[in-house]
Amino acid sequence: MSDITSLLPCPQPVRFLDPDGSTTEHDPGTAATLEARGYSIPAEEDLLAVWRGMVIGRRFDTQATALTKQGRLAVYPSSRGQDACQVAPVLALGEQDWLFPTYRDSMALVTRGIDPVEALTLLRGDWHCGYDPVATRTAPQCTPLSTQIVHAAGAADGMRRRGTGGVALGFIGDGATSEGDFHEGLNFAAVFDAPLVVLVQNNKYAISVPLAKQSKAPALAYKGVGYGVRSEQVDGNDPAAMLSVMRSAYAHARAGHGPVLVEAHTYRMEAHTNADDATRYRTSEEVDDWTGQDPVVRLQAYLVARGALDEARIEEVREQAEAFAADVRTRMHAEPKVDPMALFEHVYAEPTPQLREQAEMVRAEIAGSAHAAHPVPETEEATR
Amino acid sequence: MSRPTTYAQALNTALRDSLTQDESVLVFGEDVGALGGVFRITDGLTRDFGEERCFDTPLAEAGITGFAIGLCMQGFRPVIEMQFDAFGYPAFEQVVSHVAKMRNRTRGQLTLPMVLRYPYAGGIGGVEHHCDSSEGYYVHTPGLHVVSPSTPADAYSLLREAIASDDPVVFLEPKSLYWSKAELELPTRTEPFGRAAVRRVGSDVTLITYGPQVPNALRAAEIAAAEEDWDVEVVDLRTLVPFDDETVAASVRKTGRAVVLAEAQGFAGMGAEVAARVSERCFHSLAAPVLRVSGLDMPYPPPILEHTYLPGVDRILDTIARLQWDDEPDLTHEAAGTQAVHA
Ligand SMILES: Cc1ncc(C[n+]2csc(CCOP(=O)(O)OP(=O)(O)O)c2C)c(N)n1
Numbered sequence: 225m226s227d228i229t230s231l232l233p234c235p236q237p238v239r240f241l242d243p244d245g246s247t248t249e250h251d252p253g254t255a256a257t258l259e260a261r262g263y264s265i266p267a268e269e270d271l272l273a274v275w276r277g278m279v280i281g282r283r284f285d286t287q288a289t290a291l292t293k294q295g296r297l298a299v300y301p302s303s304r305g306q307d308a309c310q311v312a313p314v315l316a317l318g319e320q321d322w323l324f325p326t327y328r329d330s331m332a333l334v335t336r337g338i339d340p341v342e343a344l345t346l347l348r349g350d351w352h353c354g355y356d357p358v359a360t361r362t363a364p365q366c367t368p369l370s371t372q373i374v375h376a377a378g379a380a381d382g383m384r385r386r387g388t389g390g391v392a393l394g395f396i397g398d399g400a401t402s403e404g405d406f407h408e409g410l411n412f413a414a415v416f417d418a419p420l421v422v423l424v425q426n427n428k429y430a431i432s433v434p435l436a437k438q439s440k441a442p443a444l445a446y447k448g449v450g451y452g453v454r455s456e457q458v459d460g461n462d463p464a465a466m467l468s469v470m471r472s473a474y475a476h477a478r479a480g481h482g483p484v485l486v487e488a489h490t491y492r493m494e495a496h497t498n499a500d501d502a503t504r505y506r507t508s509e510e511v512d513d514w515t516g517q518d519p520v521v522r523l524q525a526y527l528v529a530r531g532a533l534d535e536a537r538i539e540e541v542r543e544q545a546e547a548f549a550a551d552v553r554t555r556m557h558a559e560p561k562v563d564p565m566a567l568f569e570h571v572y573a574e575p576t577p578q579l580r581e582q583a584e585m586v587r588a589e590i591a592g593s594a595h596a597a598h599p600v601p602e603t604e605e606a607t608r
Numbered sequence: 609m610s611r612p613t614t615y616a617q618a619l620n621t622a623l624r625d626s627l628t629q630d631e632s633v634l635v636f637g638e639d640v641g642a643l644g645g646v647f648r649i650t651d652g653l654t655r656d657f658g659e660e661r662c663f664d665t666p667l668a669e670a671g672i673t674g675f676a677i678g679l680c681m682q683g684f685r686p687v688i689e690m691q692f693d694a695f696g697y698p699a700f701e702q703v704v705s706h707v708a709k710m711r712n713r714t715r716g717q718l719t720l721p722m723v724l725r726y727p728y729a730g731g732i733g734g735v736e737h738h739c740d741s742s743e744g745y746y747v748h749t750p751g752l753h754v755v756s757p758s759t760p761a762d763a764y765s766l767l768r769e770a771i772a773s774d775d776p777v778v779f780l781e782p783k784s785l786y787w788s789k790a791e792l793e794l795p796t797r798t799e800p801f802g803r804a805a806v807r808r809v810g811s812d813v814t815l816i817t818y819g820p821q822v823p824n825a826l827r828a829a830e831i832a833a834a835e836e837d838w839d840v841e842v843v844d845l846r847t848l849v850p851f852d853d854e855t856v857a858a859s860v861r862k863t864g865r866a867v868v869l870a871e872a873q874g875f876a877g878m879g880a881e882v883a884a885r886v887s888e889r890c891f892h893s894l895a896a897p898v899l900r901v902s903g904l905d906m907p908y909p910p911p912i913l914e915h916t917y918l919p920g921v922d923r924i925l926d927t928i929a930r931l932q933w934d935d936e937p938d939l940t941h942e943a944a945g946t947q948a949v950h951a
Binding site for chain 1: 638639641642643644646664665666667668669670671694695697698733734735736737738875904905906907909910911912913916917922923926
């Protein structure tokens with residue numbers, strides 16, 4: 225049994241930087257709590273890496289949205305506004321750690337170093353998962369909500385059993401915390417002391433449904449407490465707080481103290497996907513308000529004020545981001561090459577006889593002479 | 609007055625009319641309130657009937673379904689929306705172990721007059737988990753009615769009947785048909801549950817289908833008539849459970865040939881059930897084996913390859929072509945009328 229006070233999140237989301245980039249004033253009680261939990265503003269060089277990751281990630285995201293308008297992607301769920309949640313937690317992961325992303329987390333995939341075109345394969349529609357999950361230690365982006373959290377718990381436990389020292393990071397949205405698998409995943413990880421960290425990106429809406437209709441919890445972070453899981457809440461638009469809290473969570477899990485649940489308070493600046501009409505359920509005033517809390521602007525202002533960042537460097541990274549986007553654009557404008565016969569390759573290790581027959585049928589259909597080969601043989605052939 | 613009505617509008621009107629006429633009807637699910645559902649089927653219902661009658665729930669399909677069961681126990685008639693076919697799977701336990709069995713377990717003391725609406729099947733370029741044809745799981749589960757309307761008139765009429773039914777109804781709405789239109793006057797009453805409809809009369813072969821593939825079947829029939837001189841009769845099952853053996857068998861006995869068309873993967877699916885029933889009942893009228901046209905036995909493919917998977921007009925015509933037209937002694941047509949019927 226754990227002591228409940230060690231599990232409870234901070235009463236207010238952890239924050240180090242205010243929206244204008246100045247450092248947050250903490251009352252003595254809060255300052256003591258933050259210190260006791262080992263949270264502090266990360267070193268400048270680490271924050272510079274987060275800033276650069278966000279500039280490139282943001283540009284990637286706006287490029288993907290533009291590609292959708294040009295019909296190059298079937299659909300795109302943007303994470304603009306959630307940049308700090310997408311970048312800081314992933315940069316703080318180690319090589320051996322595993323990431324369990326959702327459909328929303330393309331920016332996180334790019335931050336992980338996954339080729340952007342491979343990251344967009346699912347949404348372009350030429351295959352489901354475009355990258356190698358084993359080589360990248362990144363599970364396929366998960367669409368059935370919250371189901372990835374149980375996988376992440378199992379993977380974390382597997383790493384514990386094998387003694388790899390790795391942790392699993394599971395991403396999830398606020399709405400998906402209502403699904404049963406989220407709760408089962410936390411409970412499993414807690415019972416086995418599995419090194420799992422779950423990051424809830426609370427962007428306030430599940431498509432159209434606001435958080436108030438999703439949960440009566442004082443904060444989603446409290447949902448960990450009932451499972452004996454250390455829990456925390458953080459300002460998800462403060463990259464410094466995100467980095468600090470996630471590092472601490474990984475350290476806790478890696479040390480064998482069990483899973484951690486982190487809730488990041490953030491906002492989805494775009495509609496749910498390009499197919500969604502957000503004006504049906506939220507006001508432009510609300511969106512404007514969050515524009516003023518932009519994580520990239522916030523960190524940049526902090527770093528500039530400290531002299532850690534100057535115009536030249538900003539320009540340099542901006543150019544890198546443009547080059548990155550240009551590369552994505554060029555490669556995404558090429559027609560994807562997909563061989564329909566590839567559909568038959570990975571249903572089983574060995575295709576069933578019936579699947580082989582269907583493959584022959586499709587081959588004949590493509591060749592335009594379908595009558596010759598068909599799954600149901602003529603009577604004489606049926607005895608073969 | 610009759611006017612062009614989409615399938616989606618017909619469903620919306622059916623929900624409105626049921627909400628108006630029966631106070632015990634409740635509509636709920638994910639995003640069905642302010643948004644009106646991701647396909648806008650519940651558009652305006654919260655505005656017009658209030659949050660008490662049409663409301664958003666927490667995001668949990670097992671919860672939505674189990675909650676609906678409890679509401680049934682208190683005399684309500686819930687109409688719940690599963691956002692997409694594959695997102696109904698978290699509720700599978702509730703559907704199979706409880707929704708389907710409650711009447712039986714309680715010897716009819718406790719019934720579950722609920723409707724589970726599923727936007728289903730493919731053809732809309734959706735990414736993974738948005739295009740499943742999941743009817744096979746439900747038709748295989750005794751205790752559930754399973755319905756899949758293919759026209760706006762049926763969408764309206766069958767949904768009204770589903771809501772009025774004292775048994776649970778799995779209501780499968782082909783996404784690819786939501787924006788299809790018909791000249792229609794609502795309210796309307798079409799054939800009841802358990803009746804198939806002959807959508808095109810023909811004499812050479814019966815093409816049996818349902819839901820998303822009905823328009824495809826009709827297109828194939830027109831091409832067959834124009835290019836091959838085959839007169840194809842198209843039977844739309846409308847309700848999969850209960851199943852209309854009578855209409856199907858009568859048509860096959862008349863034509864002497866049958867093809868079953870279903871969009872789902874074929875192995876052990878609804879198409880197999882139909883083919884078996886036709887073979888059992890019409891064996892002596894058949895000039896050729898009953899053949900099936902289906903999707904492929906694999907996970908639904910990504911959007912760019914969807915057309916390879918889906919049974920297109922060509923796959924239908926190719927299959928009809930294989931119904932042993934050349935060597936037929938053509939006795940079956942005459943014989944059909946005199947066969948003993950064991951239906
Ligand atoms: C099991 C399941 N049910 C429903 C859906 C449809 N759906 C996709 S995203 C979404 C909203 C998710 O909201 P949230 O968890 O807050 O994450 P966000 O999209 O805001 O990142 C819904 C209902 C789904 N993908 N999976």
